[in-house]
Amino acid sequence: MQRVLIIDDSSATRAYIRAALESMSEMQVSEAASGFDALRVLPRERFDLLIVDINMPNINGLELISFIRRSETHRETPLLIISTEASERDRSRAMTLGANGYLAKPFTVEALAAAISGVSKASGEGA
Amino acid sequence: MAQGKDGDRAREEFLAESQELIETLSRDLLLLDSALKLGHRNPETVNDLFRGVHTLKGLSGMFGFDALGRMSHVLEDLLENLRLGRIEMSQQVLDVLFEGVESFQRLLSEPGDAAACDLESFTERVHSLARAKSATHNVLSDYELDPNMLGVLTEYEEHRLRTNLEQGLTVFRLRVRLALDVIDTALDQLKERVKNFAEIITYLPSMDGGGGDSIEIEMLLATKKPESELRAALNRPEASLSAVLRRRLADPQPSAATKQSPVAQAAAPTAATPSLPVRSDQSLVKRATPDVEVSLRSLTSVVRVDIRKLDHLMNVVGELGTVRAALARLVERLRAGAPHALGSEAHRIHRAFQRHLAEVQDGVLDIRMVPLSQLFDKVAVILRQVAREQRKEVRLVITGAETEVDKLIAEELADPMMHIVRNAVDHGIEPTDLRGQVGKSVAATLTVNAYQKGNHVVIELSDDGRGIDPHVIREAAVRKGLLTEQAAGDLSREELLNVIFMPGFSTARAVTDISGRGVGMDVVKTNITRLGGAVDIESEISVGTKVTITLPITLAIISALLFEVRGRLFAIPLAVVQEALRLPGTALRNVDGREVVTLRGTTLPLCRLAQLFRLQDTRQAAHENFVIVITVGNRRLGLCVERLCGQQDIVIKGLGRSLTQVQGISGATDLGDQQLVLVLDAASIIEEVLLARANPLVLGAAS
Numbered sequence: 001m002q003r004v005l006i007i008d009d010s011s012a013t014r015a016y017i018r019a020a021l022e023s024m025s026e027m028q029v030s031e032a033a034s035g036f037d038a039l040r041v042l043p044r045e046r047f048d049l050l051i052v053d054i055n056m057p058n059i060n061g062l063e064l065i066s067f068i069r070r071s072e073t074h075r076e077t078p079l080l081i082i083s084t085e086a087s088e089r090d091r092s093r094a095m096t097l098g099a100n101g102y103l104a105k106p107f108t109v110e111a112l113a114a115a116i117s118g119v120s121k122a123s124g125e126g127a
Numbered sequence: 128m129a130q131g132k133d134g135d136r137a138r139e140e141f142l143a144e145s146q147e148l149i150e151t152l153s154r155d156l157l158l159l160d161s162a163l164k165l166g167h168r169n170p171e172t173v174n175d176l177f178r179g180v181h182t183l184k185g186l187s188g189m190f191g192f193d194a195l196g197r198m199s200h201v202l203e204d205l206l207e208n209l210r211l212g213r214i215e216m217s218q219q220v221l222d223v224l225f226e227g228v229e230s231f232q233r234l235l236s237e238p239g240d241a242a243a244c245d246l247e248s249f250t251e252r253v254h255s256l257a258r259a260k261s262a263t264h265n266v267l268s269d270y271e272l273d274p275n276m277l278g279v280l281t282e283y284e285e286h287r288l289r290t291n292l293e294q295g296l297t298v299f300r301l302r303v304r305l306a307l308d309v310i311d312t313a314l315d316q317l318k319e320r321v322k323n324f325a326e327i328i329t330y331l332p333s334m335d336g337g338g339g340d341s342i343e344i345e346m347l348l349a350t351k352k353p354e355s356e357l358r359a360a361l362n363r364p365e366a367s368l369s370a371v372l373r374r375r376l377a378d379p380q381p382s383a384a385t386k387q388s389p390v391a392q393a394a395a396p397t398a399a400t401p402s403l404p405v406r407s408d409q410s411l412v413k414r415a416t417p418d419v420e421v422s423l424r425s426l427t428s429v430v431r432v433d434i435r436k437l438d439h440l441m442n443v444v445g446e447l448g449t450v451r452a453a454l455a456r457l458v459e460r461l462r463a464g465a466p467h468a469l470g471s472e473a474h475r476i477h478r479a480f481q482r483h484l485a486e487v488q489d490g491v492l493d494i495r496m497v498p499l500s501q502l503f504d505k506v507a508v509i510l511r512q513v514a515r516e517q518r519k520e521v522r523l524v525i526t527g528a529e530t531e532v533d534k535l536i537a538e539e540l541a542d543p544m545m546h547i548v549r550n551a552v553d554h555g556i557e558p559t560d561l562r563g564q565v566g567k568s569v570a571a572t573l574t575v576n577a578y579q580k581g582n583h584v585v586i587e588l589s590d591d592g593r594g595i596d597p598h599v600i601r602e603a604a605v606r607k608g609l610l611t612e613q614a615a616g617d618l619s620r621e622e623l624l625n626v627i628f629m630p631g632f633s634t635a636r637a638v639t640d641i642s643g644r645g646v647g648m649d650v651v652k653t654n655i656t657r658l659g660g661a662v663d664i665e666s667e668i669s670v671g672t673k674v675t676i677t678l679p680i681t682l683a684i685i686s687a688l689l690f691e692v693r694g695r696l697f698a699i700p701l702a703v704v705q706e707a708l709r710l711p712g713t714a715l716r717n718v719d720g721r722e723v724v725t726l727r728g729t730t731l732p733l734c735r736l737a738q739l740f741r742l743q744d745t746r747q748a749a750h751e752n753f754v755i756v757i758t759v760g761n762r763r764l765g766l767c768v769e770r771l772c773g774q775q776d777i778v779i780k781g782l783g784r785s786l787t788q789v790q791g792i793s794g795a796t797d798l799g800d801q802q803l804v805l806v807l808d809a810a811s812i813i814e815e816v817l818l819a820r821a822n823p824l825v826l827g828a829a830s
Contacts, residue, residue, distance in 0.1 A: 012145070
């Protein structure tokens with residue numbers, strides 16, 4: 001079973017993504033409500049997919065990606081960015097820092113599924 | 128959207144979160160508004176607004192609220208330009224922001240209502256505000272900034288860094304090690320310590336000691352203060368603090384930044400190291416003193432609950448109360464009949480049960496309570512909007528916003544409060560030039576004061592406007608045919624003021640942008656009475672008007688006084704009962720066709736419930752031996768009853784659709800022995816009796 005961590009400060013967005021993921025296939029979904037929550041859980045647990053919101057208070061998504069890509073545990077874990085079209089610059093930075101793909105809010109379940117399969121492939125090729 | 132239970136949960140989360148977001152946006156806008164008046168710009172609040180609108184946009188798209196999505200997109204663009212300094216904050220910009228946030232509320236509650244906002248004209252106005260400033264020299268290249276660090280800044284953070292440097296502030300790098308499990312509160316503490324003189328631009332987690340219990344966080348802080356002051360304020364001797372320097376060391380600016388602490392130099396990463404303090408520096412680890420004394424995790428301690436779940440819980444608690452009452456009777460029988468020891472033990476157990484049940488009841492009630500500040504924030508937004516429409520200047524003074532009421536009551540109060548505020552600005556407060564002529568300050572004051580009084584909450588809204596002239600009301604009421612000349616002439620000053628709550632009194636001007644429904648003060652009264660409350664008005668010409676709302680704190684469980692009329696059991700909320708006493712038969716008098724009794728020197732009007740409800744006399748020659756004195760707001764009435772039957776906590780249940788129109792009755796309750804008891808609605812009975820309407824209430828079929 002795939003283990004997914006959603007890092008987003010909006011509980012409604014987390015609930016939406018969770019519902020979408022669970023409708024796709026058997027997944028074990030965990031949630032982190034802030035960058036700090038993620039820092040607490042990342043070193044201790046293994047995930048097969050990380051979904052990260054860029055626009056979060058305190059530790060932003062870019063900083064988190066930079067952290068994740070330098071960590072021992074999740075150096076190569078597929079990482080999907082959730083952002084909006086307003087922050088094109090931030091999105092391209094995220095990709096430079098090591099994100100495997102991005103998805104613009106708002107998105108459909110189908111788009112999420114496609115993006116997930118995309119990032120899994122992308123990170124597989126990179127490894 | 129995904130279907131099923133998860134989807135439903137997500138949708139409910141969406142509605143709740145959007146509502147919260149909109150409320151926070153309104154609050155932030157008010158904050159910006161008052162800051163702007165003092166000449167401040169509050170970049171952090173602008174960024175909070177941006178983030179809020181941004182989230183709202185994403186959410187509304189995913190949950191199919193397309194109009195809300197489009198509207199928030201337009202506002203997001205505007206806020207993006209604002210926070211990145213492409214346009215300047217101004218009153219004009221703020222007005223557009225207020226307008227936008229106000230439309231969010233409408234679009235959330237009525238997503239299908241295409242007329243809720245005119246997106247096109249709104250977009251046009253937003254675009255007219257946006258005048259892009261020309262690009263400036265990139266100041267960042269003048270400073271010794273780690274490119275890896277710059278690489279993880281969001282566009283906004285980069286903008287704030289640039290702006291602060293351009294304005295000559297010093298930017299410091301602060302490195303501090305914090306325990307992971309308390310990092311939120313520890314950082315909140317740090318923020319609190321520096322918030323008055325430094326802006327925190329970003330927080331970067333460092334990489335060392337992955338899997339450990341603590342982590343090093345690097346922050347960028349911008350301030351005008353010298354390093355020593357910053358260090359003192361931080362109160363963290365173990366933290367490393369260093370100024371970001373200009374590239375050319377010969378440059379004298381900025382003065383406070385030229386000395387770098389040796390600690391910082393030792394720990395500072397070179398541009399070649401992959402970003403930030405990566406090294407697992409033993410000395411750093413040793414210096415670390417995680418904040419073990421703080422263990423509160425504020426971010427995770429709040430749970431959002433659907434009010435319906437609490438209603439259900441409340442019902443169960445109510446049923447338990449009924450079971451307890453039955454148990455109490457059983458215990459009494461046991462004590463009377465069984466061996467002494469058994470009876471006492473049952474009694475003791477029952478007492479313990481009663482005590483814990485009371486705690487559960489209090490607990491559930493407490494969860495439902497929300498501070499009135501939520502409501503008052505809405506009032507502030509409406510007031511600002513109405514005042515601008517009317518070109519009047521109104522200062523809002525709020526006290527007692529921490530007073531708590533049941534969530535449902537707070538919700539139901541929003542509309543009445545809105546109308547009272549609108550009325551105050553529309554009719555009460557004079558035009559600005561007129562205020563000057565009569566020697567009043569140009570800015571009017573609206574005072575909202577809330578406080579708890581026993582089991583009630585009192586909210587007073589006072590303005591310092593022109594006041595209400597009772598003669599004008601009298602003329603208007605006669606003109607509109609609400610009162611005959613004769614009846615109007617007989618009314619006291621206080622009674623005349625209350626005429627504004629009569630249906631049909633409100634003037635045509637009450638059809639407003641705010642409600643769009645043209646409701647008047649009569650609806651205010653109806654809504655508040657329905658909540659078991661009362662509304663009173665006092666006014667003095669040219670001094671001002673005060674509207675006082677009195678409400679029960681909760682609607683769910685109440686202590687009630689039980690009594691009998693014509694052999695039937697009734698209940699009345701104890702909260703409205705002032706006293707109950709034996710009726711002195713000789714003290715009865717008749718004044719203007721109304722029975723009254725003199726009680727300690729004051730005249731108390733009486734109401735015979737048997738007559739009011741037209742109860743048939745099942746027991747001949749019943750005597751109404753007692754009088755229960757009830758008060759709502761500033762009105763008093765004596766209810767004549769035959770027998771007092773003690774007090775009990777009851778859960779009020781609605782009467783079902785067919786009986787909801789029965790006036791004078793707010794619901795029914797079951798006392799645990801299959802006895803249905805009707806609960807009187809004190810406010811509407813007082814209303815009926817004191818205004819002496821012709822048609823009595825009919826209750827023949829109701830019990």
